[in-house]
Amino acid sequence: MAHPMIAPSILSADFARLADEAAAVAGSDWLHVDVMDAHFVPNLTLGLPVVESLLKATDIPLDCHLMIENPGRWAPPYAEAGAHNVTFHAEATDDPVAVARDIRAAGAKAGLSVKPGTPIEPYLEILKEFDTLLVMSVEPGFGGQSFMPDVLGKARAVRKLVDSGELTLIVEIDGGINADTVEAAAEAGVDCFVAGSAVYGAADPGEAVRKLRAQAASASPHLTLAV
Numbered sequence: 686m687a688h689p690m691i692a693p694s695i696l697s698a699d700f701a702r703l704a705d706e707a708a709a710v711a712g713s714d715w716l717h718v719d720v721m722d723a724h725f726v727p728n729l730t731l732g733l734p735v736v737e738s739l740l741k742a743t744d745i746p747l748d749c750h751l752m753i754e755n756p757g758r759w760a761p762p763y764a765e766a767g768a769h770n771v772t773f774h775a776e777a778t779d780d781p782v783a784v785a786r787d788i789r790a791a792g793a794k795a796g797l798s799v800k801p802g803t804p805i806e807p808y809l810e811i812l813k814e815f816d817t818l819l820v821m822s823v824e825p826g827f828g829g830q831s832f833m834p835d836v837l838g839k840a841r842a843v844r845k846l847v848d849s850g851e852l853t854l855i856v857e858i859d860g861g862i863n864a865d866t867v868e869a870a871a872e873a874g875v876d877c878f879v880a881g882s883a884v885y886g887a888a889d890p891g892e893a894v895r896k897l898r899a900q901a902a903s904a905s906p907h908l909t910l911a912v
């Protein structure tokens with residue numbers, strides 16, 4: 686059985702101390718990096734230079750979530766820089782397969798993300814081109830929002846395809862994940878849990894990661910804690 690993956694979102698970290706904030710969650714599986722362009726979403730965060738600096742400051746694999754327009758132009762440089770995962774939005778391009786192929790050719794894993802209102806059915810056929818599906822459980826743009834449980838049907842649908850061997854894919858969820866919501870997501874078949882405010886708002890972010898992982902393992906039919 687797989688191990689529950691926790692990806693703290695640095696959107697809720699102190700941007701002036703990112704190296705220390707990464708060190709505070711050293712046992713995490715991925716570090717989730719929200720890149721926002723103030724066009725695709727109504728917020729502006731950070732870009733490639735900060736990702737390049739973070740890559741030098743931490744050994745945690747970077748999970749770059751691009752909430753940007755024109756990912757075909759901007760996604761491959763994140764892969765070339767050394768990001769582990771480069772995820773972009775289905776709603777931001779007419780040719781997600783071409784973008785995924787460019788990301789993989791540049792050396793990173795490719796992720797597809799869907800907003801809460803975007804159905805997954807039109808994308809099922811192309812998911813074999815991806816390593817990760819990132820299901821948004823809040824409207825992208827800001828941390829600290831409430832979890833939207835209606836999106837879990839998408840995780841369930843893709844989990845079935847993974848369990849039946851039709852797809853090899855990490856199912857990831859992002860938005861409002863905390864001690865009250867992580868179990869529902871785990872039950873629905875999620876493998877990787879992004880958490881911003883629940884980790885960086887905790888007194889001990891490292892302990893918050895361990896607790897979320899244990900909760901996910903306890904609720905999931907397909908995940909267990911590594912021994």
Ligand SMILES: O=C(CO)[C@@H](O)[C@H](O)COP(=O)(O)O
Pocket residue numbers: 694695696697717719750823824825826827828829830859860861862879880881882883
């Ligand atoms: O992509 C986003 C928001 O658009 C997320 O990664 C948030 O950073 C998650 O924050 P919490 O909901 O966990 O506080």
